[in-house]
Amino acid sequence: MDNKQLVLSPSPHLRGSNSIKRDMYIVILALLFPTAGAVYFFGLYVLLMLAVSIISAVLVEYVAKMMRRRPFHMDGSAIVTAILFVLVMPPRSPLWIVGVGSLISIAVTKEMFGGLGHNIFNPALAARAFVTVSFAGALSRWISPVHSLLADGVATATPLSESFSYTLSKPEMYKALFLGNVGGSAGETSALLILIGGLILIAFRLIKWQVPVFYIGTVALLSWILGRDPLFQILAGGLFLGAFFMATDYVTTPLTTKGKIIFAVGAGALVVLIRFYGTMPEGVCYSILLMNAFTPLIDRHVRPKVFGAVKKAKKEAA
Amino acid sequence: MNTHVLEVLGLRRSAGVHPPSNKLGAQAAIERAPLPQTVILPLQQHIGAPAKVLVKSGDEVKVGQVIAEAGGFVSAPIHATISGTVKQLPTVASSVTGKGVPGVVIESDGKDEWIDLSPADPDExxxxxxxxxxxxxxxxxxxxxxxxxxxxxxxxxxxxxxxxxxxxxxxxxxxxxxxxxxxxxxxxxxxxxxxxxxxxxxxxxxxxxxxxxxxxxxxxxxxxxxxxxxxxxxxxxxxxxxxxxxxxxxxxxxxxxxxxxxxxxxxxxxxxxxxxxxxxxxxxxxxGKPLVERVVSVTGLVKTPKNFLVRFGTPAAALIDLCGGSDERADELIFGGPMMGIAQPSFDAAIIKGTNCVLVKKSDIREEYDCIRCGRCIEACPMGLMPLQFVNLVKHEDYEHLSDFHINNCVECGSCTYGCPANIPLVSYIKVGKVELRKLGVK
Structure with missing residues (x-):
């Protein structure tokens, strides 16, 4: 037996196959479905937005890491943020605004707070909130699906806006909403494609089914109680995209399943509040951002049951 | 809430992980390993006080003879595992803690002479x-x-x-x-x-x-x-x-x-x-037979994984040779399993009472990233803990709050670390935290 130098590492000496990179690339795979839908419904311009978004996001992350003197890892997280940002933007957003979005999502929301794992708010949604408020005029143009790669598109009202009206029968309208054949943000319109992506995430055990079910369920239940059409409320707008891809973000949502359910119910209630009683037509983005702010509080109070936990009273008596 | 409802909601589940079994030697019948020429017996092979040596250099000993007596109630005596002569009483590295402990080296006389055993009928x-x-x-x-x-x-x-x-x-x-x-x-x-x-x-x-x-x-x-x-x-x-x-x-x-x-x-x-x-x-x-041997699996990157009946104090190298040697990629020797076993500094490390396995493997050391709060460690923890919180607290040297998260309930099974996508060595942070907490005198 040769006496070579042996490695003395602490236990466990066995590691599983999980990695941040693997997680992120599975999310990207899942995002391909709503992304393909966005291109199908709203044309090649969406691809241009994606290219600008991804390139600028990776670049901003690289520069930010250099400035913070931290190692840069191509772990895919910037790409996920960049794709999500495009999917929640109007399909004809000016490209320079997409670039500004990367600056806000990556530099301000993520890196300024310490990088991946330390941010409080969902980067893509924080950037969307920022550009929507800052460049309201440039982002007010919504188009109906063009079904053509190059057509410019006709201005339309999105389903949740007050001026929205439809000529179709109710079942046909539900079908249009489910398939995504309506106006809206680039990647939010097709519940079907988002659902496929979401099921991929659930199948790979990346997200908990409880989050979308409780989030969407809360919106449906409260809409029904308040006398609105629950099916319309859950299919219209960005609820599905938010429920499967944003409210399930690891970094900005609670750690425990119980905490995640509280988060989802809270976000669902906020969506209803904003949609029915607020001044904005849509509330998914703000509902998640607001609940992001509550995440540390939820994590402080919602903890798993410790094995063999001794009852408090008993402990004090002892 | 009703337990069935909790189960459906995924709020009650069985924690733990499913690493690949890799039971390579499962069909290999137990073989008696040849008696070693020399044994090295650390005088602490158990949890508790070390045993106190009773022999000196030059003493003749038989198999089963007590060479060190229990050093307290929570302690255990140690017996000679071969017959022969006590050669020296060096300080040896404990295969448990890695710290230096007194040891006894016995050189075999090749006779395998036992002490007189006193059988008994347990019913009496x-x-x-x-x-x-x-x-x-x-x-x-x-x-x-x-x-x-x-x-x-x-x-x-x-x-x-x-x-x-x-x-x-x-x-x-x-x-x-x-x-x-x-x-x-x-x-x-x-x-x-x-x-x-x-x-x-x-x-x-x-x-x-x-x-x-x-x-x-x-x-x-x-x-x-x-x-x-x-x-x-x-x-x-x-x-x-x-x-x-x-x-x-x-x-x-x-x-x-x-x-x-x-x-x-x-x-x-x-x-x-x-x-x-x-x-x-x-x-x-x-x-009436004292504990001088045990079954040990020799497995991992060895030619033929086997199970041996081994006298304590036998060096791991001898067992690995009996398995046809190790693969050249191997650079790690673990006593015990890959999840909780202890890395040994050399192939000469001696088998002791708790060594159920000699695992030869390739090291897998990965770059550590920041926690992404995925919560997998919480789901994996069999003790219902939030392992990532220990990492946060230890990184911030905030040791006194470790007990709020029940750090001493951790059994160091390694499930959290096994599944961590950020490659954080959570168990190592927890071990540091436990030591620092003890220093503070907090219970």
């Missing part, structure tokens, strides 16, 4: 006689924890033992020593169980085996039905899930009871003994 021994024979034989928990067995068998009168659980789970990957022992020597294990049940007047016992060992299950079931016990004994097949063999997890799985935090199995009336420990108890009580 009183409980205290049984326990003292176990104590004198130097028996400790052989599943790896090495807690002196006689201490476990001496519960205070207010905490009577109602159930004995025979731990044949062997949930760590690679290890096959207990599996082979159950297949080949089930009567010896069950005789040990019978003795323990008699000593503590226990009327109920379960033999717990993970469902990936069908041969052992069949063999133990057959032996249970053929033998007589002082109470009811049954084989309980448990699901394959690491760390099923951890005492508290096993008790919960079989009895549904949770050992209270900071408590011992006796607090829920349970006593858990590993199968190899029970076999050793049989030898000690029936044959």
């Amino acid at each position: 021994l009183s409980p205290s006689e049984i326990i003292s024979r176990i104590k004198e034989a130097g028996i400790v928990g052989m599943g790896g924890a090495t807690f002196p067995s006689h201490v476990k068998l001496s519960p205070p009168p207010e905490k009577p033992i109602k159930t004995v659980i025979v731990n044949g789970a062997e949930c760590e990957p690679y290890i096959t020593a207990d599996d082979r022992l159950m297949i080949e020597q089930s009567e010896r294990i069950l005789s040990g169980l019978s003795i323990v049940m008699k000593a503590l007047s226990v009327k109920r016992a379960f033999v717990a085996i993970e469902d990936n060992k069908p041969q052992a299950i069949a063999r133990m079931q057959q032996a249970v039905s053929q033998m007589k016990f002082p109470g009811e004994v049954s084989v309980s097949v448990v699901p394959r899930r690491y760390p099923m063999g951890a005492e508290k997890t096993l008790i919960k799985t079989i009895l549904g009871a949770e050992v209270p935090e900071g408590g011992l199995p006796m607090d829920v009336g349970a006593l858990v003994h590993n199968v190899a420990t029970l076999a050793a108890i049989h030898d000690a009580v029936v044959l």
Whole structure:
């Protein structure tokens, strides 16, 4: 037996196959479905937005890491943020605004707070909130699906806006909403494609089914109680995209399943509040951002049951 | 809330992880390893006080002769494992802590001469006689924890033992020593169980085996039905899930009871003994034979993984040679399983009472990233803890708040670290945290 130098590492000496990179690339795979839908419904311009978004996001992350003197890892997280940002933007957003979005999502929301794992708010949604408020005029143009790669598109009202009206029968309208054949943000319109992506995430055990079910369920239940059409409320707008891809973000949502359910119910209630009683037509983005702010509080109070936990009273008596 | 509702919502689940089993030596029958020329016996092979040396250089010793006596109640004597001459009393690295402990080196005379053994009929021994024979034989928990067995068998009168659980789970990957022992020597294990049940007047016992060992299950079931016990004994097949063999997890799985935090199995009336420990108890009580050897799996990156009956103090290198040598990629030697085993500094490290496995492997050291709060460590933790919080607190040197998150409930099973996508060595942070917390004197 040769006496070579042996490695003395602490236990466990066995590691599983999980990695941040693997997680992120599975999310990207899942995002391909709503992304393909966005291109199908709203044309090649969406691809241009994606290219600008991804390139600028990776670049901003690289520069930010250099400035913070931290190692840069191509772990895919910037790409996920960049794709999500495009999917929640109007399909004809000016490209320079997409670039500004990367600056806000990556530099301000993520890196300024310490990088991946330390941010409080969902980067893509924080950037969307920022550009929507800052460049309201440039982002007010919504188009109906063009079904053509190059057509410019006709201005339309999105389903949740007050001026929205439809000529179709109710079942046909539900079908249009489910398939995504309506106006809206680039990647939010097709519940079907988002659902496929979401099921991929659930199948790979990346997200908990409880989050979308409780989030969407809360919106449906409260809409029904308040006398609105629950099916319309859950299919219209960005609820599905938010429920499967944003409210399930690891970094900005609670750690425990119980905490995640509280988060989802809270976000669902906020969506209803904003949609029915607020001044904005849509509330998914703000509902998640607001609940992001509550995440540390939820994590402080919602903890798993410790094995063999001794009852408090008993402990004090002892 | 109703437990069924909680289960549907995913709020009640079985924690743990499913690393690949890799039971490479499962079909390799136990072989007796040749007697070593020299043995190195560290005088601390157990949890508790080190044993006190009784021999000096030049002494002639026989197999089974006490060379060091127990250094306290929670301690165990150590016996010569070959016959020959005591050569020196060096300081050796403990295979448990890595720290220097006194040791005894014996050179073989090749005769394998034993001390006179005094067999006994367990039916004619009183409980205290049984326990003292176990104590004198130097028996400790052989599943790896090495807690002196006689201490476990001496519960205070207010905490009577109602159930004995025979731990044949062997949930760590690679290890096959207990599996082979159950297949080949089930009567010896069950005789040990019978003795323990008699000593503590226990009327109920379960033999717990993970469902990936069908041969052992069949063999133990057959032996249970053929033998007589002082109470009811049954084989309980448990699901394959690491760390099923951890005492508290096993008790919960079989009895549904949770050992209270900071408590011992006796607090829920349970006593858990590993199968190899029970076999050793049989030898000690029936044959009067002290603990000088055990079954060890030699596995991983060796040519032919095997299971050996090995005298303590045998260097790992000798066993690896018997398996046809190791692969050249190998750069790590683990005593125990890959999840909780201890890395050894050299191939000359000596087998001791708690060494159930010699695992030769390629190291897998990964770059550590920041936590992404995925919560997998929380889901994996069998003790209901939030392991990532310990990392945060230790990184911020905020040690006093570690107890708010019940750090001392951690059994260091490694499930959290196994599944961490950010490659954070959570167990290492937790170990540091426990030490720092103890320094603060906080309970």
